[in-house]
Amino acid sequence: MSERYTDKEMMALAAGRLVKDGDVLFAGTGLSMLAATVARRVHAPRAVVFFETGGIDPSLEELPLAVADPRVMVGTAMNSGLIDAFSLLAHRRLNTIAFLGAAQIDPYGNINSTCLGDYHHPKVRFPGCGGACDAASLAAGVILFMQHDRRRFVEKVDYVSSVGWLTGGDSRRRAGLKRGGPIAVVTNLGVLRFDDESKRMYLAEHYPGVTPQEVAEHTGFALDIGRGQEAAPPSQRELDTLRQEVDPDRLILGPPPA
């Protein structure tokens, strides 16, 4: 029997597997930091990480808890500021891949990190789009993290903080965005991708022990599950790297498997 693992571990590893060697990763905090770090250590040693705050290719000996954490400023190729970071994000020579999370997502990967309910009288206010709007607009690709829940996967988000494929098809290009768009959504149940033509979300991978029907039941809009394959479970090397090297204090991973 293979080793047990948690949802968060599987999410970090599933996202890490999407990183290609040589990618330039725009990372936030939380799971994106784990995904980027584990990818570098397992299969993409030439991938580099930078932060919107201006920390470029840090050593990440200790896990940062915020993008302004002093831990993103150590062992870097260079330390700079926001203007410099945004010039990397949009750089035409670089395959910049951004990791983003949100409170709500729609079938075309548009995300909301601003509010629930009416913008002027919100039921719940969130922090705001920060640099996610910029990454979603300007990066060469976006990988999204979401908890899989019908209230989060909704037909229409309450506020489009950061654009995905807008209304699908070529609407993103027509809006004036020259490149980019979401590549995948990594959840606690599986990995969703976007149809090449329609740009609508479909189930690409469900994790071991999760059925495609379960994924559909946890999604608040009609989801194509016909293309879903079972994801490979974490390898021992992936798990060891994640647990022993990347987040040994489990600051982001949280409690170990029961």
Place this chain on the structure above:
Amino acid sequence: MKVGEGLGDKLMSPGEAVGRLVKDGDLVALGGFTVSRNPMLLVREIIRQGIKDLHLAVHSQGQALDLLVGAGCVSRLELAYAGTGRFAPTAIRFRRAVEQGQLQVEDYSNQHMSLRFLAGALGLPFMPCRSGLGSDVLNKQGFDPGLRGQGHIPPHKAIVSQNPFSREEDPVVLLPALTPDVTLLHAQYVGDDGTVRIKGLTFLDLEQARAASRVIVSCEEIVPAAHLRADPDQNSLPPFLVDAVVHAPYGAHPTACPYFYDYDPRHLSLYRQQAQSDQAFGEYLRQWVMDLPGQEAYLAQVGIEDIMRIKANSVLGYAPGLDRR
């Protein structure tokens, strides 16, 4: 010569700097970013002096923003993000104020705010970009339309226009410049001539300072100018852009000041608890802001144990092994 003497009138106590340079209704920019180099000592002084009706402009701000909003000093806020990472994914008093309709808020992105300050610094009226096309950041207006064009509020939030250099359809976003009345920064070093040196990431501090009519810099140390001028590649701002220097050891606590101290996980957790209710937050304000006359009393209350716990390693810039749970 005593250190700091060369600063002359620019060397001020927190009370003098805030009293002379921050007025009710001002457009104020806060430096730092979420958990790093927030100008906390200056913000506590603003609260103590009862300054009201501020219009804040920030990119991603955390603790300083939340304290000012919670203390009722802010009427209008232009921002990209309010939070302190894992300690408060959404800044708590900010969230409460917005949900209760106590604050006029306008959302932009970090790049938007960066370019708006850069435009202000360069003396330009606006700056173009492509970020946010198709999003509600551009489609929805937060400020009451009746306030547009009044005071510090530009007539338009942003304008989507055709790129004048392209023959093809090519929409670009035009963003109005920001020129704060006053920018508040916390730096590691200021020379006794006013030269500023920020270590670690500079975030947007330099653009925010260059765009402002007045600049207050609090700092960990005031050092001989010759020391900073011997290695000018490391310097951040020239003396003539700085209007007031406040000597403020631990002036960014509970946020981090790289190479001096880390963020204080215990204090940020305490804040998170106390910010949840109006009553407990009122108690926090009384205990940590109003009843403390100065930085020595504040630090005495933080206590030597936590001061030592967060002390940065002078090579790494943070406190390795700090318990951050």
